[in-house]
Amino acid sequence: xxAIATRAHLAAGNDYYLCPLSATQLNSEQLQFLLEPVWxxxxxxxxxxxxxxxxxxxxxxxxxxxSRTCKTSVEGKEYSWSERQLxxxxxxxxxSAEKSLRxxxxxxxxxxxxxxxxxxxKKKLRSFADWQEAVEVILLEYRVQGLFAxxxxxxxxxxxxxxxxxxxxxxVKESHYELKFSPNxxxxxxxxxxxxxxxxxxxxxxxxxxxxEEASIPLL
Numbered sequence: 211x212x213a214i215a216t217r218a219h220l221a222a223g224n225d226y227y228l229c230p231l232s233a234t235q236l237n238s239e240q241l242q243f244l245l246e247p248v249w250x251x252x253x254x255x256x257x258x259x260x261x262x263x264x265x266x267x268x269x270x271x272x273x274x275x276x277s278r279t280c281k282t283s284v285e286g287k288e289y290s291w292s293e294r295q296l297x298x299x300x301x302x303x304x305x306s307a308e309k310s311l312r313x314x315x316x317x318x319x320x321x322x323x324x325x326x327x328x329x330x331x332k333k334k335l336r337s338f339a340d341w342q343e344a345v346e347v348i349l350l351e352y353r354v355q356g357l358f359a360x361x362x363x364x365x366x367x368x369x370x371x372x373x374x375x376x377x378x379x380x381x382v383k384e385s386h387y388e389l390k391f392s393p394n395x396x397x398x399x400x401x402x403x404x405x406x407x408x409x410x411x412x413x414x415x416x417x418x419x420x421x422x423e424e425a426s427i428p429l430l
Contacts, residue, residue: 218282221291244297248274249403258298273298311402315393318352322391338362341387357397361390 212229220227247253258271274297281290325335325344335341341362349355366385373379 218284222284271298271300314352318354321348358391359394363388
């Protein structure tokens with residue numbers, strides 16, 4: 211239903227639609243364009259409340275409305291039409307996404323801290339490549355790529371090597387890697403904004419028509 215060709219066909223026939231837009235119809239760049247004015251405080255938001263049968267009212271979402279012009283080919287001819295777009299963020303979905311992100315960050319941090327600790331039967335990380343590979347596995351597992359600042363430090367320390375028979379005791383230098391890391395707060399905040407935005411709906415209707423008769427809803 212949300213495909214551009216389907217929406218164009220309906221609009222060309224003077225019909226109306228209301229549908230969600232998934233990430234297929236709304237990529238991350240388009241999503242960021244919609245949310246940027248919210249993040250920088252230039253876009254005023256409208257509160258959406260739910261009225262329960264017992265008379266109680268609860269705030270369930272916030273959002274705003276805008277419009278855009280869509281263009282595509284319909285039966286070999288170029289066609290354009292105007293849509294209203296409602297961008298709405300579900301507060302419950304946003305809170306769930308934020309909790310999930312924080313949980314994944316916490317688990318990834320614990321796993322990174324365990325990397326350098328010796329364990330029986332555990333492969334010892336010796337080279338820079340070994341460390342990089344092990345870290346990448348953790349970041350991928352918890353989907354937190356780019357959310358930690360990583361510093362691989364080469365540590366060189368002297369060690370006394372005891373002599374044996376005709377070989378004298380001497381001091382040798384041994385090197386190993388250590389990982390220093392910290393949360394990348396700027397990247398986390400940006401990721402958090404996108405995670406929260408996944409609880410958002412953007413709905414589009416033909417401009418000038420009665421309320422939400424033709425609409426597509428990006429699931430942000």
